[in-house]
Amino acid sequence: MKQALLSICAAALGLTMAGQASAASTLETVKARGKLVCGVSLATPGFAAPDDKGRMQGFDADICRSIAAAVFGDGDKVEFVPTNINTRFQALQSGEIDVLSRQTTHTFSRDASLGLDFGPTVFYDGQGLMVPKSLGVSSAKELTEAAICTLPGTTTAQNISDFFRAINGKFELVVFESPDENRAAFYSGRCEAITSDRSDLASIRAVANNPADYIVLPETISKEPLAPAFRQNDSQWGDIVSWSVWLLMAAEEKGITQANVDEKLKSEDPDVQRMLGATEELGKMLGLDNKWGYNVIKSVGNYGEVFERNVGEGTKLGLTRGPNALWNAGGMIYSPPIR
Amino acid sequence: MTFLHDMRFRAYFYQVVAVGFVVLVGWTMFATASGNLAKQNIATGFDFLTRPAGFVITEAAIAFEATDTIGRAILVGIANTVKVSLLAAFFGTVLGLAVGIARMSRNPLLARLALVYVELLRNVPLLLYLFLWYSLIILILPPVKQALNLLPGVYLSNSGLVVPAAFVESGGYALLACLLGGAAAAFLIRVAATRKRVATGRSNHGGLIALGVLLAPVLLLWLVNGFSVNWDFPTAGKFRLTGGLHVRPEFVALLFGLALSVSANVAEIVRAGIQAVNKGQWEASAALGLARGKTMRLVVLPQALRIIIPPLTNTYLTVFKNSSLAIAIGYPDLVMVSNTVMNQTGQAIETIAIFMGVYLALSITISLVMNWYNAHVALKER
Numbered sequence: 001m002k003q004a005l006l007s008i009c010a011a012a013l014g015l016t017m018a019g020q021a022s023a024a025s026t027l028e029t030v031k032a033r034g035k036l037v038c039g040v041s042l043a044t045p046g047f048a049a050p051d052d053k054g055r056m057q058g059f060d061a062d063i064c065r066s067i068a069a070a071v072f073g074d075g076d077k078v079e080f081v082p083t084n085i086n087t088r089f090q091a092l093q094s095g096e097i098d099v100l101s102r103q104t105t106h107t108f109s110r111d112a113s114l115g116l117d118f119g120p121t122v123f124y125d126g127q128g129l130m131v132p133k134s135l136g137v138s139s140a141k142e143l144t145e146a147a148i149c150t151l152p153g154t155t156t157a158q159n160i161s162d163f164f165r166a167i168n169g170k171f172e173l174v175v176f177e178s179p180d181e182n183r184a185a186f187y188s189g190r191c192e193a194i195t196s197d198r199s200d201l202a203s204i205r206a207v208a209n210n211p212a213d214y215i216v217l218p219e220t221i222s223k224e225p226l227a228p229a230f231r232q233n234d235s236q237w238g239d240i241v242s243w244s245v246w247l248l249m250a251a252e253e254k255g256i257t258q259a260n261v262d263e264k265l266k267s268e269d270p271d272v273q274r275m276l277g278a279t280e281e282l283g284k285m286l287g288l289d290n291k292w293g294y295n296v297i298k299s300v301g302n303y304g305e306v307f308e309r310n311v312g313e314g315t316k317l318g319l320t321r322g323p324n325a326l327w328n329a330g331g332m333i334y335s336p337p338i339r
Numbered sequence: 340m341t342f343l344h345d346m347r348f349r350a351y352f353y354q355v356v357a358v359g360f361v362v363l364v365g366w367t368m369f370a371t372a373s374g375n376l377a378k379q380n381i382a383t384g385f386d387f388l389t390r391p392a393g394f395v396i397t398e399a400a401i402a403f404e405a406t407d408t409i410g411r412a413i414l415v416g417i418a419n420t421v422k423v424s425l426l427a428a429f430f431g432t433v434l435g436l437a438v439g440i441a442r443m444s445r446n447p448l449l450a451r452l453a454l455v456y457v458e459l460l461r462n463v464p465l466l467l468y469l470f471l472w473y474s475l476i477i478l479i480l481p482p483v484k485q486a487l488n489l490l491p492g493v494y495l496s497n498s499g500l501v502v503p504a505a506f507v508e509s510g511g512y513a514l515l516a517c518l519l520g521g522a523a524a525a526f527l528i529r530v531a532a533t534r535k536r537v538a539t540g541r542s543n544h545g546g547l548i549a550l551g552v553l554l555a556p557v558l559l560l561w562l563v564n565g566f567s568v569n570w571d572f573p574t575a576g577k578f579r580l581t582g583g584l585h586v587r588p589e590f591v592a593l594l595f596g597l598a599l600s601v602s603a604n605v606a607e608i609v610r611a612g613i614q615a616v617n618k619g620q621w622e623a624s625a626a627l628g629l630a631r632g633k634t635m636r637l638v639v640l641p642q643a644l645r646i647i648i649p650p651l652t653n654t655y656l657t658v659f660k661n662s663s664l665a666i667a668i669g670y671p672d673l674v675m676v677s678n679t680v681m682n683q684t685g686q687a688i689e690t691i692a693i694f695m696g697v698y699l700a701l702s703i704t705i706s707l708v709m710n711w712y713n714a715h716v717a718l719k720e721r
Contacts, residue, residue, distance in 0.1 A: 086681050090688075093379055114685045115379035135578075146578040147498060149669075152679045157394040161405045164395075172397045172579070174589065175675060177666040184474065185669065189482030190497050190588065192578050232380055 026230070026237035027287055030071060030098055038064035039083040039097035045203055046310050046317040047103050048080070056080045059310040060101040062300045063122055063228055063245065067099060070244040070292040075299025085152075089114050092229060099230050099241055103197070105155070106227040118227040119242040124323040124332055126220035127159050128198040130205060133215050135192055140219040144169030149182050149191035151175070159222040160195050183207070193217075197224050199311065199319060206316045240286050247293050249335040250275060251302035253326055258301035261294060275338050282338065293338075303333060372688070385693075387684045388413070394679060396671050398587055409680055416676030417697055423590065423670065424659045427597035431658065432651075434598065435605025440635065442610045453606065460603035465596060466664050473592035473668040480588075483579045492572045494580055497588060504571040504584040517556035525553035589670040597658050604654045611650075612643035644716055652709035656702050663698075673697060 030036055040048035040060050048058040056078075065075035083091050083102055092100045093115050103125075104110075106118040129140050129148070137143060144164065150156045152175050164171050174191055176182035183204055186194040194204065198216060205211045230241050251257075254272050256264045265278055273279040275293040283290035300306055307324060311317045325331025342348050376383045388410035396403050400418035403411060441453040460468075477497045481487065486496035492503040532545020573583030616639045624634040665672035673694050681690045 086678055086687060089685050093376075093381060110685060113382035115376075115381035143578075145576045145581060152666075152675060152682060155683060157679055158683060161393060161395040165405055171395070173395045174397065174669045175671065175679070176669045177675065177678070181470070181473070181668060185477055188477040188497060189484075190477045 026098055026234050027071070027240065034072075035077045035079050036064065036068040036071060036099065037079045037081055037097045038067070039081050039088055039091050039100040039102055040064065041102045042082045042084070044103065044200075046199070046315060048082075048101075057310065059123065059306060060103060062306045062310065063101045064099065066248055066296045066300050066306075067228075067241055067244045069295040069299040070240060070247075070286075070288055073289055073291065073295040075295075089116065089229075092116055092231060095231075098237075099228055101228045103199075103226050104229055105224045106229075107155070110229075115232050116229045117232050117238055118229050119238070120245050120335075121225040121227045121332075122245055123199070123226040125197045125199050125224040125226055127156055127195060127222040127224060128201055128220055129160075129193045129195045129217045130186075130201045130214055131193045131217060133213055137192075137217070140193075140217045140221065141167055141169075143193055144171060146192035147172040147174055147190065149174050149176065149186045149194045150196065151179060151182055152177060155222070156195060156197075163221045195221075199317065202311075202317045202319055206318065236287060240288065243286065243338070244292075244296055246335040247275060247296050247338065248300070248303040248306060249326070249333050250338050251293075251297050252304040252333075253328070253335065256297055256302055257305060258297060258299075261297045265294065271337075271339070376688075382686065383689070385689055387680075387686055387689070390684075392680075393683070396676065398590060398671055409684070412676050412680065413673070413693060416671060416673035416694075417701075419670065419676075420659075420662050420665075420672045421701070423593055423597065423665070423672065424662045427594055427601055427658050427662070428655050430594070430598040431601025431654075432605050434602035436609055438602060438606035439609025439613070442606060443613055457603045457606050460599055461607070465600050465661055466667060468599065469592060469596040469664055469668050472595050473588065476588040476592055486580065492583070494573060498579055499585055499587040499591065501573045501580045501583045501585050503573065504582070506569040506571060513560055514557065517560045521553045521556040525549040528552055589665075589668050592668055593662070593665050593670045596664075597661060600661065601654060601658045604657070605651065608647050608650045608654065609643070612647040613639055615646050616642045645718060648709065648713040648716060652706060652713070655705050655709065659701060659705060660698065 024032075038061075040056065040058070043049045044058070044060075046058055048056060048060045051057045061078075061080060064078050064080065068078045069075040071077075081091070081097050083097070083100065088100055088102055088104065089110070091097050100116075101122075103123075104118075105125075106121065110116070111118055129143065131137050131143075140163070144167070148160060148171055150160065150173065157173065157175060160171075160173065174185060176185065182194070185191055186204075187208065194201070196204065198220065201216050205214050205216070208214055228241055228245065230238055250271075254264075254269065254275070256272060256275070261276070264272055265276055267273060267276075267278075270279070274282055276297070277283055277290040277293055281290055283292040286292070289295065301309070304321075304326075307321065308314060311319045313320060321329075321331060323332050325333060327334040373383055389408050391406055392409045392412040393405055394412070395405050396412065396415050398419065399415045400422045401415055403415045438453050438456055441449050442457070444450045444453070480495060480497040483494075483496040483498040486494040486498075486501075489495055494501045526549070529545055529549040532543055532548065536543055536545065571582045571584075573580040613635075620638055620642065621634060624638045629638070662672055663674040666675045666678065669675075677690045677694045681687045684690070
């Protein structure tokens with residue numbers, strides 16, 4: 001709490017002091033600083049959490065790395081700033097961070113009223129509900145009158161309220177600031193169900209004593225397209241963020257991986273040549289090195305690799321690709337043509 | 340330049356300069372912040388308070404629906420904060436008074452026990468205690484399906500205590516009027532009886548008469564007119580008990596934690612107050628033949644009260660501010676509701692300004708009330 005207040009004060013102070021953020025373009029600022037400052041979550045395994053060597057690991061962290069690689073040719077020129085869920089937008093507005101890559105849902109009111117813009121969706125998520133199997137419930141609609149635990153974060157409280165209003169059912173909402181208390185209350189039976197984004201439910205289930213005792217109900221009660229955000233009115237910077245993300249997706253489509261990117265430089269495919277900067281000068285149009293595409297893939301791999309490494313079936317979260325598969329494999333991951 | 344050496348002029352001059360400086364700094368910060376926000380196309384202002392909240396607050400001291408405004412949601416937060424703080428201050432004071440007196444006991448076991456109690460509570464952060472009480476409640480008590488049926492209609496589980504609720508169906512206002520009228524009359528009779536006892540030196544049955552006057556109007560109303568009370572008994576629903584009055588574990592854990600922390604502080608304040616009363620007062624009472632208990636009640640405590648009140652004000656301010664730890668264990672106080680609002684609207688600066696303003700206003704109110712009471716009991720020098 002105290003930390004939240006402090007960071008809000010710092011952000012407020014930043015707003016009062018710093019008007020210079022809008023003076024120089026973000027790209028110039030980042031280049032002059034020599035590193036990208038990227039806002040991530042405090043500790044969310046799979047999305048952004050330091051490993052035992054202190055290196056930030058996770059899906060969101062790798063998005064930061066891909067942008068740094070596009071700008072500097074080196075994915076490690078990133079300073080990760082853990083942002084609080086309440087102050088993340090202020091941190092971006094005040095210029096404390098250059099990009100916010102923090103499981104942030106792209107919504108209308110955020111886009112329109114917070115002085116920021118969103119890049120392409122990097123992860124299609126949705127709010128779900130998890131219950132113990134022993135409850136004998138197979139649909140969220142059967143949960144009227146139940147107690148439901150949740151975190152105050154994002155719009156989960158509003159979504160679950162909307163869901164039950166739509167089916168005209170009452171329920172008891174218990175909101176926790178601390179994820180640990182939230183989990184403990186659910187596992188002890190204080191609440192019949194727990195609600196959060198499906199990816200988050202997967203990580204909550206992963207730490208249960210016996211994960212097989214719990215099921216995630218089929219309903220997805222909200223759309224949560226997670227996307228990186230950047231300050232409004234800087235379209236050059238916005239293009240760099242967006243195309244760094246799209247490049248990851250295009251690379252998967254073309255079968256370019258971290259391992260074979262050097263061979264692919266000699267590929268005959270004109271699309272691949274353009275993406276990796278072997279021909280034409282696409283990078284320069286963004287104000288970047290012409291090898292930007294090569295650098296991005298060399299440091300983090302393609303979208304599929306980023307997904308599998310951090311949240312895929314081989315990890316603790318064990319998520320399937322689902323809607324996050326490529327468009328030609330039944331998913332929604334689709335990049336505009338890089339040409 | 341002689342007026343520069345005028346004491347009165349200088350006193351006012353420096354004050355005006357200081358206030359002017361503070362106002363200038365505040366205004367500059369406000370102007371720059373709102374200018375920067377406008378430049379970055381960030382919504383400002385308090386218009387969001389009239390938008391529908393869209394989220395549910397289950398534990399609400401005043402009625403709240405998801406369709407109500409964000410402003411009302413914040414009001415619910417304020418009401419919840421005030422409710423738990425007042426109750427914690429009350430129970431904490433009663434308990435603290437007892438423990439403080441126990442600290443002074445001549446029975447070594449009791450005195451040591453009270454010492455251990457105070458030190459344990461004072462030296463561990465309140466937040467850890469809140470986690471402890473809450474975990475104990477939700478881990479030790481059974482889930483709601485296997486709720487303990489203590490009395491008919493009374494259930495205890497890790498979802499809280501559920502008791503039958505009483506609703507006055509008709510004659511509610513008459514009942515309220517009888518209750519208030521009876522209480523007022525009883526109070527007046529009690530005061531008059533005490534005054535008479537002091538004047539005449541003879542004991543009378545003022546307390547008993549007052550009790551009769553307190554209950555008579557309600558009984559009379561019941562006999563003459565009758566009012567129907569509807570009992571809402573909890574019944575087992577699909578997942579949990581429906582109906583009845585719910586006391587939720589989040590509220591209980593917070594009330595418990597706050598009240599215990601208040602009691603430890605009050606105990607120390609009371610002990611200090613008692614020790615500050617001159618030993619001669621004890622000896623004089625003993626010489627007059629007063630027993631130890633009566634000495635404490637009639638001679639020492641009234642004098643200790645004057646010393647106790649100022650630090651007690653601090654304790655009450657602390658419990659009120661500490662209630663914001665509610666957020667850790669899921670009680671929807673002002674800070675938690677504000678956090679949800681912040682997440683939803685993104686207008687952190689305005690929301691923080693509101694809750695800081697509310698805490699400031701309520702703290703000042705507490706201080707004013709306590710200062711008034713302090714002036715009331717202070718030694719009046721004539």
